[in-house]
Structure formats: C-alpha cells, structure tokens
Amino acid sequence: MALPALLLLLHLLLSSEGSLSPPRISFTLNSTERPLLHFGHGDLHNATALLLSRDSSTLYVGAQNAILSLDVNQSDVIRLNKKVQWSPSDKETADCTGKGKDLRNECPNFIHVLQPLNSTHLYTCGSYAYSPQEAYIDTQSFSVVKKVSAKGRCPFSPFERSAVVIADGELFTATKTDFRGIKPQILRYFSKDGRPDVSLETSIRLLEEPTFVSSSLDPAEGKLYFFFSEVGKEFSYVDDLKTARVAQVCKDDVGGVRTLQKKWTSFTKATLLCQFEKQLPFNILQDVFTLPPPEGGDTADTLFYGVFTTQW
Numbered sequence: 649m650a651l652p653a654l655l656l657l658l659h660l661l662l663s664s665e666g667s668l669s670p671p672r673i674s675f676t677l678n679s680t681e682r683p684l685l686h687f688g689h690g691d692l693h694n695a696t697a698l699l700l701s702r703d704s705s706t707l708y709v710g711a712q713n714a715i716l717s718l719d720v721n722q723s724d725v726i727r728l729n730k731k732v733q734w735s736p737s738d739k740e741t742a743d744c745t746g747k748g749k750d751l752r753n754e755c756p757n758f759i760h761v762l763q764p765l766n767s768t769h770l771y772t773c774g775s776y777a778y779s780p781q782e783a784y785i786d787t788q789s790f791s792v793v794k795k796v797s798a799k800g801r802c803p804f805s806p807f808e809r810s811a812v813v814i815a816d817g818e819l820f821t822a823t824k825t826d827f828r829g830i831k832p833q834i835l836r837y838f839s840k841d842g843r844p845d846v847s848l849e850t851s852i853r854l855l856e857e858p859t860f861v862s863s864s865l866d867p868a869e870g871k872l873y874f875f876f877s878e879v880g881k882e883f884s885y886v887d888d889l890k891t892a893r894v895a896q897v898c899k900d901d902v903g904g905v906r907t908l909q910k911k912w913t914s915f916t917k918a919t920l921l922c923q924f925e926k927q928l929p930f931n932i933l934q935d936v937f938t939l940p941p942p943e944g945g946d947t948a949d950t951l952f953y954g955v956f957t958t959q960w
C-alpha cells in the first residue's frame with residue numbers, strides 16, 4: 649500500500665519567518681469558499697503541461713496533440729479562448745509504430761513543456777511520435793510559428809519528465825536525450841552573446857538514472873536549480889535505493905578548458921532529506937513548486953514546496 653505523499657516546506661534558501669500562509673494541503677470538494685471548477689473539451693486528454701499567464705487570467709494547457717488557452721478570469725467558469733492542434737502526420741505516426749511504439753499511448757504528441765519565451769511567444773516541446781519537436785507559439789494569434797526537432801533537448805517518451813527554465817531567452821533543460829531514455833543531461837542552449845551551449849560532462853556518471861521533476865531560477869545568485877530523484881549510489885542495499893536531490897549550475901557558466909570545454913564547471917548536487925526521526929525517509933520527490941517573494945522582496949525569502957513520497 650502506498651503511503652500518503654508528505655508535503656514538506658523546504659527552507660532551502662534560508663528564509664526569515666515570512667508572513668506567507670502555509671501551503672494548502674487539502675482541498676474540500678463543494679467548498680463555497682473556493683469552488684472547484686471543472687473543464688472538459690471534446691477529445692481533450694492528457695493535460696500534461698500547465699502554465700498560468702503572468703496576470704493569472706489565462707491558463708495554457710498542453711494536452712495530447714493540442715495546446716489550449718483557457719480564460720480563468722471568472723470565478724465560476726473556465727472558458728476556452730483558443731486551441732491549436734499539434735499532431736504528428738500519418739507518416740510520422742507510422743514511423744513511430746514501426747519502431748515498436750504503441751499507436752494510442754506512445755505515438756501521439758504529448759506536451760512536455762510550456763514556458764514563456766518572451767513577451768509575445770511561448771516555448772513548447774512535445775514527444776511528437778517518439779521524435780521530439782519544439783515550437784514557438786504566438787500568444788496573440790495562438791498559432792504554432794516554428795517547429796524544429798528537439799532531439800537531445802526534450803524526452804522521446806511521453807512518460808518521461810523534463811524540467812525547463814527560460815532565462816533571458818536562454819533555455820536550461822534537464823532531460824533524457826536519447827530514444828531509450830537512459831542518457832540524462834542538463835543543458836543550456838539558445839545561448840546568447842556568443843557564449844557556447846553548455847552540457848554535463850558524460851565520461852563520469854554525475855547522475856544515476858534521474859527522474860527530473862522541476863527546476864527554478866535564482867536571479868539574485870544567477871543559479872538554476874534542478875530537482876529530481878535518482879539512485880543513491882552512496883547506499884549499498886540489495887535493491888537500488890532512490891534519493892531526492894537538488895542540483896545547481898550557474899546561469900553564466902561558459903564551460904571549462906581543454907576536455908571540459910562547453911561542460912558545466914559549476915555543477916554540484918545535494919541530497920534533500922524529508923524524514924521524521926527514527927523513520928524511513930520519504931525518498932522520492934514527486935514535485936517542487938517555487939514561490940518567489942512578493943515583487944521587490946528579498947530573493948532569500950523564496951520558498952520551495954516539495955511533495956515527497958516513499959519507494960516503499
């Protein structure tokens with residue numbers, strides 16, 4: 649039987665006793681204070697990516713073969729603004745099934761990422777018939793403007809997760825880079841100002857079968873954080889013991905010299921421990937949400953909310 653997930657407030661960055669209210673860990677059905685709104689639309693399935701607009705009036709939803717823009721401004725109803733279809737062609741689908749993948753569960757386009765790129769465009773990537781693609785979406789016309797291969801930057805498998813942060817037009821991604829989903833990477837691409845794209849050195853194993861769940865930018869420190877679970881090689885049990893981690897890289901890292909050209913020189917990782925005294929740890933990270941301080945506040949007051957569960 650699965651233990652209930654434990655919600656833990658992570659004071660990763662030292663936080664002063666803030667005035668923020670504690671996270672809501674339960675949601676009452678039919679509550680009059682905060683009614684639960686439902687939205688359904690035609691053949692909408694697998695809403696795997698969600699993005700709320702800056703002004704909180706629009707919710708972008710990445711679903712199977714489609715991206716939707718929803719008006720969430722009303723308190724009593726969610727309305728469809730626009731929908732854009734983004735599906736593989738019959739030939740691309742046939743190529744996918746030809747590689748032994750399942751027509752209905754693996755060969756559609758499942759959206760992995762939806763992020764604001766700049767003031768006018770969103771960035772998205774999807775598994776696209778096991779041949780990942782990325783695209784820009786013009787938020788005004790709500791159309792897909794440019795599609796290119798995202799191999800190496802977005803997972804092939806619809807069931808794999810990745811974590812993306814966009815900072816000043818540069819993309820920072822933690823993902824699996826290959827068809828089989830065994831090669832993890834943390835990359836910076838679309839690098840600006842003539843600096844090279846940077847990735848993890850792969851001749852040594854810096855990550856052990858990671859499952860990435862989330863990422864965040866610390867603008868004050870110029871750092872990116874990636875949250876994940878991986879096999880904890882420091883433990884020697886019969887079964888692989890998973891452990892929750894956070895990794896960091898510096899936003900402006902340009903790589904090292906000689907064999908370390910275009911490789912992160914700032915990568916480090918640390919364990920996240922969520923455990924009651926004398927009990928087994930909640931060792932698997934399911935998600936992390938970053939709550940920045942109010943506008944103009946001290947970034948040291950950033951809060952990270954983590955949801956953990958156990959391997960057992």
Ligand SMILES: *[C@@H]1O[C@H](CO)[C@@H](O)[C@H](O)[C@H]1NC(C)=O
Binds near residue numbers: 765767784
């Ligand atoms: C946002 O990015 C897109 C894609 O690169 C580009 O076409 C567009 O001009 C950019 N918009 C602004 C306001 O920079």
Ligand SMILES: *[C@@H]1O[C@H](CO)[C@@H](O)[C@H](O)[C@H]1NC(C)=O
Binds near residue numbers: 694696807
């Ligand atoms: C899509 O949804 C179906 C039905 O809920 C589910 O069985 C399947 O695992 C989902 N696929 C992904 C990639 O989330």
